[in-house]
Amino acid sequence: MAQLSCKKLCLGYDGHEIVHNLNFSVEKGDYFCIVGENGSGKTTLMKTILGLQPAFKGKVETGDNLKNNGIGYLPQQTRVQRDFPASVWEIVLSGCQNKGKFHPFYNKKDKALAEESIKKMGIEDLKKRCYRELSGGQQQRVLLARALCAASDILLLDEPVTGLDPKVTEELYRLILEINKKYNITIIMISHDIQAAVKYADKILHIGEKNFFGTKEEYLNSEISKSFAREVIK
Amino acid sequence: MTDIISNLSLYLTYPFVWYAVIVGVLIALCSSLLGVTLVLKRFSFIGDGLSHVAFGAIAIASVINLTNNIFFVLVITVICAVLLLRTGSNTKIKGDASIAMISVGALAIGYLIMNVFSTSSNLSGDVCSTLFGSTSILTLTGVEVWVCAALSVIVVALFIIFYNKIFAVTFDESFAEAVGTRSKLYNLLIAVIIAVIIVAAMNLVGSLLISALVIFPALSAMRVFKSFKSVTVCAACISVVCALFGILISIVFAAPVGSTIVAVDIVVFFIFMIIGKARGASK
Numbered sequence A: 001m002a003q004l005s006c007k008k009l010c011l012g013y014d015g016h017e018i019v020h021n022l023n024f025s026v027e028k029g030d031y032f033c034i035v036g037e038n039g040s041g042k043t044t045l046m047k048t049i050l051g052l053q054p055a056f057k058g059k060v061e062t063g064d065n066l067k068n069n070g071i072g073y074l075p076q077q078t079r080v081q082r083d084f085p086a087s088v089w090e091i092v093l094s095g096c097q098n099k100g101k102f103h104p105f106y107n108k109k110d111k112a113l114a115e116e117s118i119k120k121m122g123i124e125d126l127k128k129r130c131y132r133e134l135s136g137g138q139q140q141r142v143l144l145a146r147a148l149c150a151a152s153d154i155l156l157l158d159e160p161v162t163g164l165d166p167k168v169t170e171e172l173y174r175l176i177l178e179i180n181k182k183y184n185i186t187i188i189m190i191s192h193d194i195q196a197a198v199k200y201a202d203k204i205l206h207i208g209e210k211n212f213f214g215t216k217e218e219y220l221n222s223e224i225s226k227s228f229a230r231e232v233i234k
Numbered sequence B: 001m002t003d004i005i006s007n008l009s010l011y012l013t014y015p016f017v018w019y020a021v022i023v024g025v026l027i028a029l030c031s032s033l034l035g036v037t038l039v040l041k042r043f044s045f046i047g048d049g050l051s052h053v054a055f056g057a058i059a060i061a062s063v064i065n066l067t068n069n070i071f072f073v074l075v076i077t078v079i080c081a082v083l084l085l086r087t088g089s090n091t092k093i094k095g096d097a098s099i100a101m102i103s104v105g106a107l108a109i110g111y112l113i114m115n116v117f118s119t120s121s122n123l124s125g126d127v128c129s130t131l132f133g134s135t136s137i138l139t140l141t142g143v144e145v146w147v148c149a150a151l152s153v154i155v156v157a158l159f160i161i162f163y164n165k166i167f168a169v170t171f172d173e174s175f176a177e178a179v180g181t182r183s184k185l186y187n188l189l190i191a192v193i194i195a196v197i198i199v200a201a202m203n204l205v206g207s208l209l210i211s212a213l214v215i216f217p218a219l220s221a222m223r224v225f226k227s228f229k230s231v232t233v234c235a236a237c238i239s240v241v242c243a244l245f246g247i248l249i250s251i252v253f254a255a256p257v258g259s260t261i262v263a264v265d266i267v268v269f270f271i272f273m274i275i276g277k278a279r280g281a282s283k
């Protein structure tokens, strides 16, 4: 059974439907990209997957091999107040929220997990720094490390490379690919970087007037990709 | 100078002065803990609104002559905290407007009730002391001291137990919720704790000055410290020291307790602002 699947999913706000009849499924270890124009409902879909927002119709089904505490999330815009005093260590550690059981304090296992995520992201030297004094790219890595703490099975990323320079972008993609291949964590990523999506993804979901779901090769040969990203893909 | 010291040591031989100092310090400690959360979550207006509600509740309690009016005020304020949070999270009703309505309404009705029904001979004195705090901190009864101490212990315990959750919910609510923290529940908890703090602090600084007691230490600490833990610890220390000095100064110079504490808080804020600037410049 698929790790995550949606059948006839309809999404929207206040009785106004935005996404209609969405069907797709994600297997364990997939690198899954969601593309589409601004406002097509990609972030909304991600929120529904996370259970932050109810669907109009249909539902998101999770397979038995997905424990309900294995999803990590990197939001599109973290509306963190500009002045928030928090060290990198505190933020990464806050990714270790145990679902279900109530643990008021972080234990050794949580701390080890946070250390490991920090190492994976290569931000050991930032550990004691104050989050609000970091650059955008560094902040993004910190948030990714936090998401990793929560992501034992699936990592959801909403436009992770927005505002990053080409070099850092490339590095972040490399890190994400490594997480995917080395640790066998499913990646579900929203991206406007269609070139990268085509380069790294196994499967692609296009949300728009017409929805498309299929493998990368199928997508490249489809009508939708030809009209949506004609200029970008060589 | 020696005058002041001998004066002070004389005062400190009375147990009621010790009561006042202990209660004042405990209240200052609790009210500083949630300061960072309050400032950053834009909850400070809820704190303001609630203090006005507490004023209205006190007016009602004093008119119907309740003996244990602190419990009555506590219940009313907690209920209002829950209601305000509900409307605040509902985007359809303007949260700010409803809070303004409730708080100003409570203020007006509280004053009206006091004016019409009060049998007290010194009405404006009563009103003034409820709003700005009074020397009533020096006339605390044993029961009131115990209630205040108990409330403080509860607040500090709740804060320590839920410290990590409060951090997660304050820093990034949607992430916290996505990874399974019940952020609505914790927002509710924060609102209830605020209500408890406000009721506890009414005696010390009065309902109009509570926000200052909550916000100033956190703002001062944030000028200098960079992590949530250090800011919280520093804010608690600042608040306790300021309350201690404020109370002692007010006793010696017979100044109003609440406003003296707030004045000390303001001075400390400027000191920390300068330290923060100096640190930034020296980097």
Ligand SMILES: Nc1ncnc2c1ncn2[C@@H]1O[C@H](COP(=O)(O)OP(=O)(O)OP(=O)(O)O)[C@@H](O)[C@H]1O
Pocket (backbone or CB within 6 Å): A013, A014, A018, A036, A037, A038, A039, A040, A041, A042, A043, A044, A045, A076
């Ligand atoms: N909280 C909300 N209430 C009402 N409508 C909303 C809300 N959030 C988003 N929308 C609307 O839903 C639609 C889809 O929004 P969504 O954020 O999912 O788009 P998106 O595909 O992520 O776009 P982008 O590429 O710009 O991030 C938009 O038309 C938006 O205006």
Ligand SMILES: [Mg+2]
Pocket (backbone or CB within 6 Å): A042, A043, A044, A076, A158
């Ligand atoms: Mg989006």
